[in-house]
Amino acid sequence: MTTHPLDLACALEPLSQGRWRGATTPDYMNMVGPFGGVTVAVLLNAVLQDDRRTDTPVAITTNFCTGTKPGPFEIDVTLERSGKYLQHWTLRQVQGDTVCSTATVVTGRRTDTFSHQAAPMPDVPVAATVPAQAAPPVLHFLQQYEFRFLEGQPRLDKPLETPAQARSRAWMRDAQPRPLDWLSLAALSDGFPLRIMTVRGGLVPMGTVSLSTYFLATQDDLDAQGTAPLLGEADGGRFHAHFQDQKVHFWGTNGTLLASGAQVAWFKQ
């Protein structure tokens, strides 16, 4: 049995309490450095592996300070506050003196409460009836994912004459099957192309600046999903003066909203 590429990318060696060593892997390389989602996942893993942790992930915000260079990195984890219901963590990923990323993570206790889903899964064709698209070679990490776009597939070959809609919907999962867990959900939460690609077409220098993912699932919800595709939706608000925002939602095959999130990204021109 071979180790899944995501598990290789998220592997961490403990150095001391709250200090870990990891390394980039070639599988998830993006235009400059690793795909942001795999950085989110390895940061989250440093909290998941922490023996002070009492509960499951609720939120992770990752700030991409500079591109991670191929090779090893270290992650420092600080437990800022440990309460009855919630733990707050801050993280810093470094290569030598360079801060590659910072993150904050919240973990929390989940028990039965009032329950209501206000955002129903959009009514779309089932995944099996939607063709999967080949990953564009320039975005190497996409070879690790299977995307079945329902709408809003970005056109990377050249800019569009008029802006296209900002919304994309796609069935998505790991190309090499792997049962959904917190790590893969964290990575997928950054899987959609930046909305500027969808709206404008073409490809200019760009990158996520800050990304927040909220885990709305319980462990049971993840277990129910297994290796089936998630339905993802991404939408954007404004593209102006180098910055754009976007929001994402991810539903399991049975219609449960498993995660949502938001990010702000930078584009060059």
Added chain:
Amino acid sequence: MTTHPLDLACALEPLSQGRWRGATTPDYMNMVGPFGGVTVAVLLNAVLQDDRRTDTPVAITTNFCTGTKPGPFEIDVTLERSGKYLQHWTLRQVQGDTVCSTATVVTGRRTDTFSHQAAPMPDVPVAATVPAQAAPPVLHFLQQYEFRFLEGQPRLDKPLETPAQARSRAWMRDAQPRPLDWLSLAALSDGFPLRIMTVRGGLVPMGTVSLSTYFLATQDDLDAQGTAPLLGEADGGRFHAHFQDQKVHFWGTNGTLLASGAQVAWFKQ
């Protein structure tokens, strides 16, 4: 001329580079401790006042670790990375040994680029034709705001028999007029009631866990807004096992999307 309550709440005394002292003020008290938005604003102010800062705010994520007690607090600011286009900051607000909140801030250079707004302002009646609502006494800080709900006004008197829609729309601004700036936009970004109040009605113990605000405006956009009301929209996805997500958008009176954001909140039962 009296000082505006928001400026009193955001006032900071410099202790050394990247270290500030502030204090809670009675004006913005919520059920437990200060209203989250005023914490976001005072944290942002510690970056705005920093003489290492080169550009305007792009993003702030605030994690509410524990309620701030009435009285003084200190804020530590670390400049993690200073690049040509972006600066990354991390902050920690403390009272003695207790971490009240942590935050990450991104500031960035804004110049002319491709520009497009994908999220139009909803077609709603102008603010002057919509009555302002009295603030419920239990949420004291709301006396600092003028809300004109267009839909989704929460019912705090008792739980609803069936869940209401998660979406709210309202015209909103400072009750005591103050021209819009980064601080007031930061505070307003947490101004909507938590979606659980709107969906379920009634009032149970609850609080924002992590909140991210993205500034999509330029200084010119803020100047154009002045003291006029913003149109705000808040919506939520799922309420389950103690946690709920919500997304917000804020448009200026002229239809420009000035900010968007997201948060995850905890509720007790």
